[in-house]
């Protein structure tokens with residue numbers, strides 16, 4: 001009998017089912033089959049040339065050795081500047097740690113802020129890695145809804161009611177994945193009051209901030225500099241998902257603990273990635289503007305292509321590269337719709353249930369794709385929805 005730690009149980013499996021269709025579709029696409037993949041949040045264009053050139057140049061120059069574990073100073077300074085521009089909070093480079101993507105930063109926050117016996121609140125629907133990332137620390141995750149009936153805005157009363165003496169932190173993605181909802185300043189005021197009253201940390205996952213109007217989202221960092229941890233990365237805003245270039249910004253005592261964790265977990269990003277990331281941060285305004293405009297145009301395009309689709313309704317996102325489609329009118333769950341659509345039309349979308357029960361009657365579509373791809377995908381989605389039997393008829397048959 002092989003023995004493993006209790007930790008492996010805590011991180012096992014959650015959300016894995018949702019990706020089965022995506023991986024199946026990817027394999028089919030690699031075999032050259034006619035498959036449309038809208039299931040993953042990866043912009044369909046390349047990292048800017050100057051960024052790629054810098055990495056190549058840096059490798060050629062021999063930048064392939066160990067680096068300072070928390071990131072080179074010019075990189076941390078560039079991150080600090082972007083953070084200040086976005087949030088208005090003045091920070092220094094020693095409040096910044098460069099990490100391997102926002103995912104790595106979420107993991108570090110969880111381990112540094114909570115442990116067994118503690119609770120961390122997360123807003124649901126949530127990015128599918130959150131449950132394991134939060135519970136890996138030993139803390140219990142408490143879900144607070146941002147339900148469809150409220151336009152996916154946080155139920156602030158439920159949030160207040162969910163806080164207990166064990167609550168240590170609130171994990172909040174703004175703009176949200178999958179809803180594209182930005183937490184507004186008035187909502188943050190309420191959240192800030194609760195956090196101050198109960199001495200909570202706010203972990204603000206701003207990985208999509210560059211895709212929000214003006215490239216920024218309202219933040220609590222200025223109001224609560226000792227309680228807010230801000231997470232970002234170049235993945236979405238610069239089409240750099242594969243580079244694994246992200247960061248965490250927080251009060252210095254927090255950064256000290258992240259640094260200690262980095263020493264035993266990561267030991268520094270590759271030098272050529274850091275050099276490329278520094279160049280990328282230097283062209284942020286232009287790179288983000290390009291993706292933002294691209295996403296806004298594709299969102300409107302997809303909305304127009306899906307207008308009038310039978311029994312489907314699109315939830316218009318405020319920002320980001322995803323749109324939820326409400327499939328409850330078909331009588332199918334998000335999972336059933338995802339499977340049926342893939343099997344009959346070879347379009348891969350993601351079951352909303354992967355983000356929690358609030359979105360189990362939805363599917364998530366990534367619209368950061370060419371218009372021709374979106375047009376064809378929308379035609380197939382409409383055809384699939386139109387061929388489904390009336391929900392009542394199916395219920396009668398199955399009962």
Ligand SMILES: Cc1ncc(COP(=O)(O)O)c(C=O)c1O
Pocket residue numbers: 041100101102103104127173176177205207232233234235241245246
């Ligand atoms: C809300 C959210 N947080 C974090 C991440 C992870 O991003 P990164 O590629 O920077 O690790 C994602 C990726 O999709 C995300 O949607």
